[in-house]
Amino acid sequence: MKRFLLPAALLAVALPAAAQQASPPAVPAYVAALRDQALRDDHAWNITEGLTTEVGPRLAGTEAEARARNWAVAKLRTMGFANVRVDTFDMPVWTRGAESAAIVAPFPQPLAIAALGNSASTGPQGITGEVVGFDNLAALEAAPDALVRGKIVFVSHAMTRTQDGSSYGFFGGARRQGPSIASRKGAIGVVIRSIGTDYHRNPHTGVQSFAAGVRPIPAGALSIPDAEQLQRVLQRGRLVRMRLTLVSQTSRGGSGNVIAEVPGRDPRAAPVLVGCHLDSWDLGTGAVDDAAGCGIVTAAAKRIMDAGRPLRPIRVLWFGAEEVGLFGGLDYQKRYGALPHHAIAESDFGAGRVWNVDSKLGKDREAEARLLQAAVAPLGIVGGGLDEAGGSDIGPMIAAGVPAVELSQDGTDYFDLHHTPDDTLDKVDREALRQNVAAWTAMLAVLSGGIEPGPRRSRRR
Amino acid sequence: MKRFLLPAALLAVALPAAAQQASPPAVPAYVAALRDQALRDDHAWNITEGLTTEVGPRLAGTEAEARARNWAVAKLRTMGFANVRVDTFDMPVWTRGAESAAIVAPFPQPLAIAALGNSASTGPQGITGEVVGFDNLAALEAAPDALVRGKIVFVSHAMTRTQDGSSYGFFGGARRQGPSIASRKGAIGVVIRSIGTDYHRNPHTGVQSFAAGVRPIPAGALSIPDAEQLQRVLQRGRLVRMRLTLVSQTSRGGSGNVIAEVPGRDPRAAPVLVGCHLDSWDLGTGAVDDAAGCGIVTAAAKRIMDAGRPLRPIRVLWFGAEEVGLFGGLDYQKRYGALPHHAIAESDFGAGRVWNVDSKLGKDREAEARLLQAAVAPLGIVGGGLDEAGGSDIGPMIAAGVPAVELSQDGTDYFDLHHTPDDTLDKVDREALRQNVAAWTAMLAVLSGGIEPGPRRSRRR
Numbered sequence: 001m002k003r004f005l006l007p008a009a010l011l012a013v014a015l016p017a018a019a020q021q022a023s024p025p026a027v028p029a030y031v032a033a034l035r036d037q038a039l040r041d042d043h044a045w046n047i048t049e050g051l052t053t054e055v056g057p058r059l060a061g062t063e064a065e066a067r068a069r070n071w072a073v074a075k076l077r078t079m080g081f082a083n084v085r086v087d088t089f090d091m092p093v094w095t096r097g098a099e100s101a102a103i104v105a106p107f108p109q110p111l112a113i114a115a116l117g118n119s120a121s122t123g124p125q126g127i128t129g130e131v132v133g134f135d136n137l138a139a140l141e142a143a144p145d146a147l148v149r150g151k152i153v154f155v156s157h158a159m160t161r162t163q164d165g166s167s168y169g170f171f172g173g174a175r176r177q178g179p180s181i182a183s184r185k186g187a188i189g190v191v192i193r194s195i196g197t198d199y200h201r202n203p204h205t206g207v208q209s210f211a212a213g214v215r216p217i218p219a220g221a222l223s224i225p226d227a228e229q230l231q232r233v234l235q236r237g238r239l240v241r242m243r244l245t246l247v248s249q250t251s252r253g254g255s256g257n258v259i260a261e262v263p264g265r266d267p268r269a270a271p272v273l274v275g276c277h278l279d280s281w282d283l284g285t286g287a288v289d290d291a292a293g294c295g296i297v298t299a300a301a302k303r304i305m306d307a308g309r310p311l312r313p314i315r316v317l318w319f320g321a322e323e324v325g326l327f328g329g330l331d332y333q334k335r336y337g338a339l340p341h342h343a344i345a346e347s348d349f350g351a352g353r354v355w356n357v358d359s360k361l362g363k364d365r366e367a368e369a370r371l372l373q374a375a376v377a378p379l380g381i382v383g384g385g386l387d388e389a390g391g392s393d394i395g396p397m398i399a400a401g402v403p404a405v406e407l408s409q410d411g412t413d414y415f416d417l418h419h420t421p422d423d424t425l426d427k428v429d430r431e432a433l434r435q436n437v438a439a440w441t442a443m444l445a446v447l448s449g450g451i452e453p454g455p456r457r458s459r460r461r
Numbered sequence: 462m463k464r465f466l467l468p469a470a471l472l473a474v475a476l477p478a479a480a481q482q483a484s485p486p487a488v489p490a491y492v493a494a495l496r497d498q499a500l501r502d503d504h505a506w507n508i509t510e511g512l513t514t515e516v517g518p519r520l521a522g523t524e525a526e527a528r529a530r531n532w533a534v535a536k537l538r539t540m541g542f543a544n545v546r547v548d549t550f551d552m553p554v555w556t557r558g559a560e561s562a563a564i565v566a567p568f569p570q571p572l573a574i575a576a577l578g579n580s581a582s583t584g585p586q587g588i589t590g591e592v593v594g595f596d597n598l599a600a601l602e603a604a605p606d607a608l609v610r611g612k613i614v615f616v617s618h619a620m621t622r623t624q625d626g627s628s629y630g631f632f633g634g635a636r637r638q639g640p641s642i643a644s645r646k647g648a649i650g651v652v653i654r655s656i657g658t659d660y661h662r663n664p665h666t667g668v669q670s671f672a673a674g675v676r677p678i679p680a681g682a683l684s685i686p687d688a689e690q691l692q693r694v695l696q697r698g699r700l701v702r703m704r705l706t707l708v709s710q711t712s713r714g715g716s717g718n719v720i721a722e723v724p725g726r727d728p729r730a731a732p733v734l735v736g737c738h739l740d741s742w743d744l745g746t747g748a749v750d751d752a753a754g755c756g757i758v759t760a761a762a763k764r765i766m767d768a769g770r771p772l773r774p775i776r777v778l779w780f781g782a783e784e785v786g787l788f789g790g791l792d793y794q795k796r797y798g799a800l801p802h803h804a805i806a807e808s809d810f811g812a813g814r815v816w817n818v819d820s821k822l823g824k825d826r827e828a829e830a831r832l833l834q835a836a837v838a839p840l841g842i843v844g845g846g847l848d849e850a851g852g853s854d855i856g857p858m859i860a861a862g863v864p865a866v867e868l869s870q871d872g873t874d875y876f877d878l879h880h881t882p883d884d885t886l887d888k889v890d891r892e893a894l895r896q897n898v899a900a901w902t903a904m905l906a907v908l909s910g911g912i913e914p915g916p917r918r919s920r921r922r
Contacts, residue, residue: 053693056570064569108525109517109746112882200661201745201882225885229746232514232886284662285570285690421573421662424686425693 024374025367030451031375034307035442043302044295044437045430047075048351051278051294052285052425059282060321061093061253068278072258072294072318079302081260081316088256089331091321094118096282097247101191101220104128105241107233112223113191114203114283115246116175117324120216122189126245127152127218129188133234137173140181149186152242153178154193156231158224161197164356165349165411171195172206179219180211189218189244193227198416201225205281206419207324218246255279255320257328260298262305264313265452270340271313272447274301274440275393276347277322284423288414292428292436293347294318300440304448311449312342319393322348323419329393337397343447344398345405346391347436350417351428352410354439358384361403368446372405375442379435384408405447407439485835486828491912492836495768496903504763505756505898506891508536509812512739512755513746513886521740521782522554522714529739533719533755533779540763542721542777549717550792552782555579557743558708562652562681565589566702568694573684574652575664575744576707577636578785581677583650587706588613588679590649594695598634601642610647613703614639615654617692619685622658625817626810626872632656633667640680641672650679650705654688659877662686666742667880668785679707716740716781718789721759723766725774726913731801732774733908735762735901736854737808738783745884749875753889753897754808755779761901771909773803780854783809784880790854798858804908805859806866807852808897811878812889813871815900819845820866821859829907833866836903840896845869866908868900 051071058068069086076084094117101113129152134140136157140148155178159171174192182190194204203221210216222230234240258278264271276293280286301316319328343361357376359369366386373383389404398404417423445451512532519529530547537545555578562574590613595601597618601609616639620632635653643651655665664682671677683691695701719739725732737754741747762777780789804822818837820830827847834844850865859865878884906912 049693053690054568054697056568056690107515107517199883199885199887200663201885202662225883225887228887229514229517229885232510236515422660422686424660424662424690426660426686426689 024377025371027371027375031442031445034303034445035375035438038300038303038438038441039434041299041303041434041437043299044433047295047298048287048291048428048433049425050075051291052287056285057282058278058280058286059095060279060324060327061091061255062095065255065279065320069256069258069320072278076258076260076316080305082263083259083261085259086256087259087331087335088254089327090252091255091327093251093253094324095249097249098124098245099220099247100245101222102243103230103233103240104243106238111226111230112201112203113220114205115248116179116205116219116221117207118209118216119219119246119248121248122218122244122246124245124247126243127189128241128243131230131234131240131242133231137178137181140178143185145185148182151187152189152191152244153182153187154191154230156193156227158193159195159197159415161412161415163410163412164408165414168195168415175206175221176208179208179217180214183210183214183217187217191220191222191244194221194224196224196415196418196420199224200422202420202422204419205283218244220244220246255327257320257332258318260316262301262310262314264448265309265311269312270342271315272342272444273315273317273344274444275317275319275344277328277393278318279321279323281323281419283419283421285425286423287425287428288350288417288423289419290348292351292433296347296433296436296440299437300444303441304444304451308451308453310451314444314448322393326393329396332393333396337400341402343403343405344394345407345443346394347407347440348392349409349411350414351433352414353432353435354379354381354407355410356382356384356408358388358406358408359404360387360389360398365403372443372446375446376439379439381439405443407443409436485838486832488832488836492903492906495764495906496836496840496899499761499764499899499902500895502760502764502895502898504760505894508756508759509748509752509889509894510886511536512752513748517746518743519739519741519747520556520743521785521788522552522716523556526716526740526781530717530719530781533739537719537721537777541766543724544720544722546720547717548720548792548796549715550788551713552716552788554712554714555785556710558710559585559706560681560708561706562683563704564691564694564701565704567699572687572691573662573664574681575666576709577640577666577680577682578668579670579677580680580707580709582709583679583705583707585706585708587704588650589702589704592691592695592701592703594692598639598642601639604646606646609643612648613650613652613705614643614648615652615691617654617688619654620656620658620876622873622876624871624873625869626875629656629876636667636682637669640669640678641675644671644675644678648678652681652683652705655682655685657685657876657879657881660685661883663881663883665880666744679705681705681707716788718781718793719779721777723762723771723775725909726770726772730773731803732776733803733905734776734778734805735905736778736780736805738789738854739779740782740784742784742880744880744882746886747884748886748889749811749878749884750880751809753812753894756894757808757897757901760898761905764902765905765909765912769912769914772911773909775905775909783854787854790857794857798861802863804864804866805855806868806904807855808868808901809853810870810872811875812894813875814893814896815840815842815868816871817843817845817869818866819849819869821848821850822864826864833904833907836907837900840900842900866904868904870897
């Protein structure tokens with residue numbers, strides 16, 4: 001029986017970078033074969049379609065997320081994974097009620113709005129106030145309190161589109177810090193231009209947390225057409241009054257991480273962890289954020305499992321409660337962060353094609369990192385940095401030094417959909433999904449340390 | 462003083478079609494100049510921006526449409542038009558209240574919905590029922606009553622995209638006849654896949670009227686992603702139950718046509734009528750349907766007025782209450798249909814570029830029709846038929862034999878926006894708008910029979 005093992009030299013010898021770049025390492029045939037077979041994958045689509053159809057929206061801490069966990073456990077067991085289980089944890093839960101907004105003067109008309117996470121509730125009767133507009137967060141910060149006190153603040157900062165999503169960090173400040181700054185200055189409410197790049201009447205929600213000591217106020221996001229409309233109305237120079245109804249409730253609830261495994265031949269070997277998040281925002285069905293991610297990483301692990309037994313165990317982790325504060329990632333880190341991981345990686349940037357691979361495996365594993373680059377290069381993936389990697393739930397673990405890989409997806413269109421009602425299955429391109437699965441399969445084939453073929457195992461339990 | 466008059470020969474002599482096609486008529490220099498100057502037009506944008514910003518949604522028969530009429534009268538007077546007035550009429554008024562839909566079993570989740578015009582009200586408590594799905598209207602028609610009775614009917618007919626919008630006729634049947642057919646068979650409610658071509662969570666509303674003797678039932682349109690979701694849920698083969706809340710009210714109300722004129726040198730000459738409709742559906746701000754149309758035709762008339770005095774009067778007509786049953790068009794026909802019109806034309810197919818010109822001016826005016834074709838050809842406009850023309854409000858008058866012209870816009874994307882919340886100003890392309898104004902200006906320069914320059918007149922009143 002032929003054994004598909006990685007050449008030991010590739011894993012042990014760190015050649016100088018220049019030499020490596022001149023001559024990329026040879027990719028073992030079984031890695032290339034698994035990668036190319038994955039371009040016909042249907043597992044990822046089936047998971048994405050199933051979760052978004054049979055559960056739909058699954059806000060962290062709610063009954064819907066609990067249904068999603070049940071769905072996930074059943075699905076992962078049916079697929080044959082081992083040790084399928086849920087690590088549960090408690091968390092604060094914020095849920096949305098009725099919400100609406102309208103300009104009441106000088107030009108009465110409704111506006112499309114969604115509350116931001118942890119918004120204070122206006123109560124069903126709503127609030128009405130004068131609107132004071134700011135072009136960006138810096139202008140709000142610079143404003144005298146007297147200009148803001150007793151008013152509804154509007155921040156119209158317009159996000160720009162980037163392939164890697166890096167603009168989210170800069171423009172997202174209006175959502176993350178805007179409400180706290182407005183409250184400190186005495187605002188009675190705050191509405192922001194959605195942190196997004198589309199032109200549809202679908203507001204982008206997202207989490208914000210009032211800073212310590214700051215009084216929570218109602219905080220919402222206008223859709224981008226509505227934000228531009230409000231800006232035009234303000235530009236007329238007349239007093240603008242808005243009615244704002246953002247009803248919400250807060251409570252305590254439970255969430256959990258769903259874990260499944262592909263056992264390794266060496267039971268003491270450190271696992272390779274591949275993750276995604278199970279929860280979604282409540283407005284859409286969480287197709288690109290992040291059912292597709294769960295589909296991709298799970299399909300890749302399944303394909304390795306079906307090919308035989310890897311040296312190292314593969315751990316598939318569908319994190320709970322990512323959107324509202326990375327609660328699942330923090331729970332995992334608390335439980336398992338001190339144990340060794342061979343590598344960790346997460347898919348949580350939509351369903352676009354992978355265009356770059358970064359890694360941070362450590363200086364002594366440069367050959368492994370170079371092999372990884374070579375293995376995914378035929379998929380049109382650029383070999384990126386060897387000392388950087390990121391991820392949402394796994395971010396704290398990466399910061400703590402756990403070796404990590406990042407397969408970066410093209411996110412040029414990601415913020416058209418992110419956290420909106422429009423995040424639905426129809427936005428997922430099946431061919432792009434397959435390219436992702438191929439990249440993750442190749443990565444797992446390399447990182448799991450060689451696969452020993454065997455009879456297809458059934459681990460249903 | 463030079464007179465910009467059409468050569469008499471061009472208006473009087475009908476050359477054989479083949480000869481005309483071989484040698485298009487020479488376009489008078491002042492027509493070409495007015496056309497080309499209109500490519501820098503700002504009037505159309507200012508009207509479109511102003512109406513959508515300062516009024517916003519303006520459903521027929523409501524207080525919002527009345528505000529829109531006031532806005533229109535003030536705007537048309539400020540622009541210098543003569544005889545600005547409103548012809549009022551009474552009409553039935555249907556208005557939307559709270560609305561929502563949800564799958565309650567087997568996979569509980571909300572669905573994005575909007576009631577269709579003249580839907581019955583479910584009352585605030587809503588209705589719940591089993592869903593029975595049909596792929597198209599023919600399948601619903603063929604279904605035995607027993608399959609439908611007591612259930613909520615879902616028709617999932619998927620509209621296809623066409624440049625000229627002709628698919629609206631075929632696919633629109635699900636909206637126009639679907640509710641009546643479902644009611645006849647005993648359905649307690651009906652939801653259709655939106656008559657549209659986009660993939661956003663924005664339902665397409667639109668008018669439907671229950672046939673005589675048919676009991677009105679609640680009738681709504683799901684957004685296209687939601688319709689596909691419901692279809693996937695139904696395909697699981699389990700019993701699907703839906704909760705449907707579509708609150709609405711009906712009453713009597715008033716609407717009106719706003720009329721303005723550019724006087725002609727010959728006060729007894731039949732006018733050239735250019736129209737659009739002022740009302741909009743309530744979900745968006747009616748930017749492409751039809752503020753842009755009002756901007757285009759009014760800008761063209763304004764440009765002629767500013768150039769001097771045409772031979773024939775130009776009548777600008779912003780029809781009221783088009784969306785809900787062509788009430789404005791019918792009122793105009795009743796009042797003025799028996800009087801001669803030199804030609805009528807309407808802009809009501811969005812804000813895309815004009816690509817074709819059809820006309821139906823009569824056999825004795827073929828030279829004028831050919832000149833019109835030649836005048837707009839440099840704008841990339843195909844010379845179409847000489848025995849056909851269409852329009853929404855003016856449709857009944859065309860059917861009655863009034864000479865008409867149709868400048869056809871590219872509507873490939875029109876049904877992405879039509880009757881949705883997404884019909885907002887950001888969808889209007891300023892350059893395409895200018896190309897429209899240039900086409901309408903050239904058309905008016907030809908049809909109004911020659912312009913005599915004069916001091917710029919102020920007709921404010």
